[in-house]
Amino acid sequence: MKDLFLEQLHTLKTIKPDPSFAARSRTQILLNTHPVTHSHRKPFFAWTGALAFVALLLVILSSFVNRVSVSSLALNKEALAKELQDLTIAIQLSEVAYHQSVGQTINTALNEIKNSKTSHLSTITLQKEKAVIESQTPSSEEKEIDALLNKVLF
Amino acid sequence: MKEEELLITKAQQGDEQSFGTLYDRYMPQIYRFIFLKTRRKQDAEDLTHIVFMHAWEHIKGFSFQGFPFTSWLYRIAHNTVIDHYRTSRSYEDITKVPEEYIAEPSSDATQIDQKIKMHEVQHALTQLDADQQNVILMKFVNELSNKEIALALEKTEGAVRVIQHRALKNLRALLVTHEA
Numbered sequence: 001m002k003d004l005f006l007e008q009l010h011t012l013k014t015i016k017p018d019p020s021f022a023a024r025s026r027t028q029i030l031l032n033t034h035p036v037t038h039s040h041r042k043p044f045f046a047w048t049g050a051l052a053f054v055a056l057l058l059v060i061l062s063s064f065v066n067r068v069s070v071s072s073l074a075l076n077k078e079a080l081a082k083e084l085q086d087l088t089i090a091i092q093l094s095e096v097a098y099h100q101s102v103g104q105t106i107n108t109a110l111n112e113i114k115n116s117k118t119s120h121l122s123t124i125t126l127q128k129e130k131a132v133i134e135s136q137t138p139s140s141e142e143k144e145i146d147a148l149l150n151k152v153l154f
Numbered sequence: 155m156k157e158e159e160l161l162i163t164k165a166q167q168g169d170e171q172s173f174g175t176l177y178d179r180y181m182p183q184i185y186r187f188i189f190l191k192t193r194r195k196q197d198a199e200d201l202t203h204i205v206f207m208h209a210w211e212h213i214k215g216f217s218f219q220g221f222p223f224t225s226w227l228y229r230i231a232h233n234t235v236i237d238h239y240r241t242s243r244s245y246e247d248i249t250k251v252p253e254e255y256i257a258e259p260s261s262d263a264t265q266i267d268q269k270i271k272m273h274e275v276q277h278a279l280t281q282l283d284a285d286q287q288n289v290i291l292m293k294f295v296n297e298l299s300n301k302e303i304a305l306a307l308e309k310t311e312g313a314v315r316v317i318q319h320r321a322l323k324n325l326r327a328l329l330v331t332h333e334a
Contacts, residue, residue, distance in 0.1 A: 005326055008275045009294040017185040017202065018195075025203045026177050029210055030170045036211050 162223060166214050173210055180224065181206060183296045184231050190279065190291050191235050201238055205231045221305055224298060228306035232288065278328040286321035293318055 164172035184205055189198035208230055216226055279287055288307055292298040300318075304311045 005322075005329065006294060008271045008329070009290065011272045012186070012190060012275060012291075012295045014272075015186045015189055016182055017189075017199070021199050022178075022181060025199070025206065026174060026181075029177070029203070029207050030174060033207050033210050035166070035168060035213050036215075 158223060159218060162213070162216065162218070165210075166216070173213065176223070177206055180227055184227055187228065187291050187296060188231055188235060190276070190295065191287065192238065193276075193280075197238065197242075201231070201234050205234050208234070222302050225302045225305035228292065228298070228302070229308070232306060274329060275325075278325050281328050282321055282324055285317050286324065289314055289317045290321045290325065 158176075161172045161176055165176060181202065185198055185202045188201045188205070189195065192198055192201065205227065209227060216223070279290065282290065285307070289303060292303045292306065293300075298306070300311045300314050303309075304314045307314070309317075
C-alpha cells in the first residue's frame with residue numbers, strides 16, 4: 001500500500017516546464033541581470049545601520065533631556081524672580097512702616113519742643129522742683145542723729 | 155572542491171556560463187515545486203523566473219558553510235510563493251490544470267491510469283496545510299534530504315520528520331477516502 005502510495009506521489013515528477021520558457025527565462029536572466037556587487041558588505045551595512053539607529057536614538061533622547069532641563073531651569077528662574085519680587089515688596093512695606101513710625105515720633109518730639117505750655121519743659125516748674133530738692137537736703141543735726149542711731153544699732 | 159562548489163564559486167565571480175549550468179540543473183525541480191504550490195502554469199513560470207533572477211543577483215551572498223545550494227534555492231522559492239499569495243489572492247483549483255502542461259506517459263492505458271492518479275494526488279495535496287505540502291513535495295516529489303528540507307524551511311530535522319509523518323498519514327487517508 002505504501003509503495004503504491006509513494007508511486008502515486010512520484011507520478012508528479014512528470015511535471016516539467018515548457019522548454020521554450022526555460023530557454024527564454026535563462027537568456028533573460030543572464031543577459032539582463034547582474035550579481036549585486038555589494039552583497040559581501042551586507043553584514044557591515046547591517047551593523048552600521050544598527051549603530052546609526054542607536055546614535056540617532058541617543059541624540060533624540062539627549063535633546064529631549066536637555067529640553068526638559070532647560071525648561072525646568074526656566075521654571076526655577078521664574079520661581080526665583082517671583083520670590084525676589086515678593087521679598088522686595090516685603091522689604092519696601094517694612095521700610096514704609098518704619099518711616100511712618102519715625103516720622104510720627106519726630107513730629108511728636110517737634111510738637112512737644114515747640115509747645116511752651118508743656119509742663120515738664122516749663123522753666124518755672126523746673127525751678128520749683130529744684131527748690132524742693134534743695135529743701136529736702138538733710139541738716140547737720142539730722143546727720144548727727146543718724147550717726148548716733150547707727151552706733152546704737154550696730 | 156566538488157563540481158557544484160566550483161560552479162557556484164565561478165558564478166560568484168560573475169561567470170554566466172556556470173550559473174547557466176546551475177540553472178539547467180535546478181530549474182525543473184524548482185518549477186515543479188512552484189507549479190504544485192500555485193497550480194497555475196503562468197504563475198509557476200513567472201515565479202520560477204523571479205527565483206533564479208534573485209539567485210543570480212544575490213549569488214555572492216551565498217555561503218557554503220553547511221548550507222546546500224538546493225536549500226538556498228528552495229528557500230528563495232518558498233518565500234517567493236508566500237509573497238505571491240500575499241499580493242495575489244487569485245486561486246484556481248488543481249483539477250483545472252490543463253493536461254498538456256504535464257509530460258505524457260508512453261502507452262494509452264498507462265496514460266489514462268497515470269492521469270487519474272495524478273489528479274487524485276494533486277487534489278489530495280490541496281487538502282494539506284502549507285508545511286505538509288512543502289515537505290511532501292520536497293521529500294517525495296523532488297527527493298530532497300531531511301537536512302535540505304529543514305534548511306530550506308528553516309525548521310529542525312526533527313520537526314520535518316514530524317510534519318512528514320502527519321502529512322503522509324493525512325494524504326493516505328484522503329486518497330483511501332477518494333478511492334472508496
